[in-house]
Amino acid sequence: KTLIIGACGQIGTELTEKLRAEKGKENVIASDIREGSKLLMKSGPFEILDATNYDALEDVIVHYNIDEVYLMAAMLSGTAEKFPMKAWDLNMTTLFNALNLAKDGKISKLFWPSSIAVFGPTTPKENTPQQTIMEPSTVYGISKQTGERWCEYYHKRYGVDVRSIRYPGLISYKTAPGGGTTDYAIEIFHDALKESYYQSFLSQETALPMMYMDDAIKATIQLMKTDHTKIKIRSSYNLGGISFTPKELAKAINKRIPQFEIDYEPDFRQAIADSWPSSIDDTNAQEDWDWKHEFDLETMVDAMIEGIKAAKK
Numbered sequence: 576k577t578l579i580i581g582a583c584g585q586i587g588t589e590l591t592e593k594l595r596a597e598k599g600k601e602n603v604i605a606s607d608i609r610e611g612s613k614l615l616m617k618s619g620p621f622e623i624l625d626a627t628n629y630d631a632l633e634d635v636i637v638h639y640n641i642d643e644v645y646l647m648a649a650m651l652s653g654t655a656e657k658f659p660m661k662a663w664d665l666n667m668t669t670l671f672n673a674l675n676l677a678k679d680g681k682i683s684k685l686f687w688p689s690s691i692a693v694f695g696p697t698t699p700k701e702n703t704p705q706q707t708i709m710e711p712s713t714v715y716g717i718s719k720q721t722g723e724r725w726c727e728y729y730h731k732r733y734g735v736d737v738r739s740i741r742y743p744g745l746i747s748y749k750t751a752p753g754g755g756t757t758d759y760a761i762e763i764f765h766d767a768l769k770e771s772y773y774q775s776f777l778s779q780e781t782a783l784p785m786m787y788m789d790d791a792i793k794a795t796i797q798l799m800k801t802d803h804t805k806i807k808i809r810s811s812y813n814l815g816g817i818s819f820t821p822k823e824l825a826k827a828i829n830k831r832i833p834q835f836e837i838d839y840e841p842d843f844r845q846a847i848a849d850s851w852p853s854s855i856d857d858t859n860a861q862e863d864w865d866w867k868h869e870f871d872l873e874t875m876v877d878a879m880i881e882g883i884k885a886a887k888k
């Protein structure tokens with residue numbers, strides 16, 4: 576059986592939906608620190624769980640006979656700058672608890688999300704390679720870089736089957752964004768449809784690596800299904816997707832909503848975005864587990880606008 580920690584989050588919500596559709600809802604236990612959407616709560620087993628508590632996590636693993644875990648709980652880049660020590664504790668303690676349960680044979684497979692936030696201002700910005708300079712300047716990025724080092728250590732030293740992806744900014748409409756720097760690319764759609772206006776907290780030329788959520792979920796499940804002999808990277812795989820600036824995104828939205836207007840008022844998150852790459856090379860994911868993203872900027876914009884309109888009905 577599968578346990579999703581952080582199932583009510585931006586990725587967790589859609590990951591739970593997809594895994595329940597694939598594995599049967601009784602085989603996928605959703606958990607989070609608080610309850611989630613009505614859809615999620617009524618579509619299968621749910622546990623209130625603080626995964627920083629080892630005993631509480633172990634109880635759920637034993638009670639449901641869990642063998643694989645998706646650890647999706649974390650504090651994202653924007654919020655983590657406001658609460659550095661809380662972010663470090665949440666992001667690292669949950670990872671150590673999951674890694675130690677795997678080391679002790681209590682679970683057989685673990686997915687843990689990293690992020691392009693592991694790269695910093697000294698990293699080459701264009702087509703950032705899998706192995707390169709990594710001097711992250713955010714608490715969130717530091718926690719993800721350190722987490723990658725521990726995942727690789729636990730795999731090499733104890734044979735733990737932990738798999739990871741460096742997600743780019745993820746764009747979706749089914750849950751509210753969770754305190755990230757790339758969240759402008761989500762908020763912009765809701766505001767464009769509500770009031771044909773959006774004030775961007777990033778400047779117009781800030782290019783960032785992005786991906787539509789359907790592609791990110793597909794990649795996550797595809798990596799977890801891949802035969803372990805094909806997995807060459809046990810820190811975390813680069814995942815590229817698309818790359819665009821707020822200006823390019825606004826232009827694509829204007830084609831669908833001609834009256835839409837945008838202003839730019841960069842806030843503290845501009846410095847975070849400036850420290851990240853603008854595009855990512857994911858050749859290793861393509862070669863090791865046949866990764867290929869499907870949504871480009873235009874199809875992502877259509878999917879978001881249609882999705883938000885449908886959800887309003």
Ligand code: VAH
Pocket residue numbers: 651652653690691692715742743744745754755756757758
């Ligand atoms: C954030 N959405 O903005 C997350 C992600 C690459 C960005 O890690 O913090």
